[in-house]
Amino acid sequence: MTMDQKSNYEDNKWEEPLLPQFAHLPVRTSVPRRSFPKFLAVFLGLFAAAFLCIVHVPVPFFGMSRMRAAEFHIPPDVVLVDCPSMSIDKSGTLATASFNYSVAAGEIFFVSRGGMSTGSVDVIPVEDTSDSDILEVDVRLRFSPPDLLRHVKVCRVRRADHEGHVGLGIFTERYRRHYEHHGFEVTVRVPPGLINALSTDMPLFKHHIDDLGESVLFESLSLRTSNMHIHVDSVAATSAVIETSNSAITGSYETSSSLELLTANAPIKVDVLMVHKGGEASNLSLHTSNAVISSSTMLEDRTGSGGKFTVAAHTVNGRIDMPFPSAPVNSRLKLKAETVIGSVSATMHPTYQGAFRASTYLARADVISNDVEDLEGKGRTRNVEITRLSGSFVQGFVSWSEEGRDYGEVELIAGLGRVTINI
Numbered sequence: 001m002t003m004d005q006k007s008n009y010e011d012n013k014w015e016e017p018l019l020p021q022f023a024h025l026p027v028r029t030s031v032p033r034r035s036f037p038k039f040l041a042v043f044l045g046l047f048a049a050a051f052l053c054i055v056h057v058p059v060p061f062f063g064m065s066r067m068r069a070a071e072f073h074i075p076p077d078v079v080l081v082d083c084p085s086m087s088i089d090k091s092g093t094l095a096t097a098s099f100n101y102s103v104a105a106g107e108i109f110f111v112s113r114g115g116m117s118t119g120s121v122d123v124i125p126v127e128d129t130s131d132s133d134i135l136e137v138d139v140r141l142r143f144s145p146p147d148l149l150r151h152v153k154v155c156r157v158r159r160a161d162h163e164g165h166v167g168l169g170i171f172t173e174r175y176r177r178h179y180e181h182h183g184f185e186v187t188v189r190v191p192p193g194l195i196n197a198l199s200t201d202m203p204l205f206k207h208h209i210d211d212l213g214e215s216v217l218f219e220s221l222s223l224r225t226s227n228m229h230i231h232v233d234s235v236a237a238t239s240a241v242i243e244t245s246n247s248a249i250t251g252s253y254e255t256s257s258s259l260e261l262l263t264a265n266a267p268i269k270v271d272v273l274m275v276h277k278g279g280e281a282s283n284l285s286l287h288t289s290n291a292v293i294s295s296s297t298m299l300e301d302r303t304g305s306g307g308k309f310t311v312a313a314h315t316v317n318g319r320i321d322m323p324f325p326s327a328p329v330n331s332r333l334k335l336k337a338e339t340v341i342g343s344v345s346a347t348m349h350p351t352y353q354g355a356f357r358a359s360t361y362l363a364r365a366d367v368i369s370n371d372v373e374d375l376e377g378k379g380r381t382r383n384v385e386i387t388r389l390s391g392s393f394v395q396g397f398v399s400w401s402e403e404g405r406d407y408g409e410v411e412l413i414a415g416l417g418r419v420t421i422n423i
Helices: 003-015 033-055 146-151
Strands: 078-082 094-102 107-113 119-125 134-144 152-159 162-172 180-190 193-201 205-211 216-224 230-243 249-262 268-276 282-287 293-301 308-314 320-323 332-339 344-347 354-359 365-368 383-390 393-399 409-414 419-422
Touching: 078 162, 094 152, 094 162, 107 152, 107 180, 134 146, 134 162, 146 152, 162 180, 180 193, 268 282, 268 308, 282 293, 293 308, 308 320, 320 332, 332 344, 344 409, 354 365, 354 419, 365 383, 365 393, 409 419
Parallel strands: 107 162, 107 193, 119 180, 119 205, 193 216, 205 230, 216 230, 230 249, 249 268, 249 282, 268 293, 282 308, 293 320, 308 332, 320 344, 332 409, 344 419, 354 409, 365 419
Antiparallel strands: 078 152, 094 134, 134 180, 152 162, 354 393, 383 393
């Protein structure tokens, strides 16, 4: 190396990088480029197959093509027997279907599910009483446009665990709400006599029962809906449950075992006949919230002993009014009525005997006693005894005899309202 070269080397040796510069080399993948479309096709095929298996799961039943579980909600305890096509009138806007059921069935039930399942249920007497063993059901649907019926199924059904429990199911697809229709009109025609059990589980269906109290006896009656009114002209049932929400319960009811009336944010205004035929007490239960309870309750005994009865009424923000216009001599009644905001009043029949108690917090509690005659005709004088009295609390006894003090119990409770017992 010459002296000049050595000098240049010494001047430039620190200008070289410590690490070599990155080279722009071609990038090679481990999979050939031409195999990617094949991979994508396989992936999409597997995804499509999995999607079809999940979404298009058929619900098996007789008499129609596949009904997809993703579109129709069938309750797990309901089995579809057949779903016949509805008949369409000449206008193309009215569809109908009819079904018959034997009253000897263990239960005749009605169920509905789906986004378009709404309408009314009317229970009326059968027109032709010559065939007294058949309960007739007619379904009507006014609709537009014509293809709406593709999203509607009206089916004969049965309970999964009871062969003898049969009925009607109305099912519509869950999310199809853009079709115009006037709701399903379900008319149930019942023959005179005994019906073992009739039940409905039909949200958004208004319920009406015609004047059947004198001609039909339901051993068991259950009417369940939501956001719709339930009205009964008259009905007789050994036991009954009437339930809705955000709408009223009204009408005339008769029971010989138990009657439950349940709603919320709406009133209960009823006339009730409680009949005791022996055994345990006949029961009446009324529950709502943010609304009034008004029940005129008559008591009747068919045992000759006076009968046993239990009545409970409860609301949160509303008054309670409980008159008892009739009751047998020597009847035994337990009544409890309670509200938080509102007044409570009960008017007892002169035959009532037993304890009474009325309490409130920010109002008065009163007992109003009237002179009455001895309904047994024995010339007795009724004894009314106040054992504790303050502005917001009163308790005592009323009786026609010494043993009558233990016959009944009346308790009225209000948080922010007046309480009154009329005896």
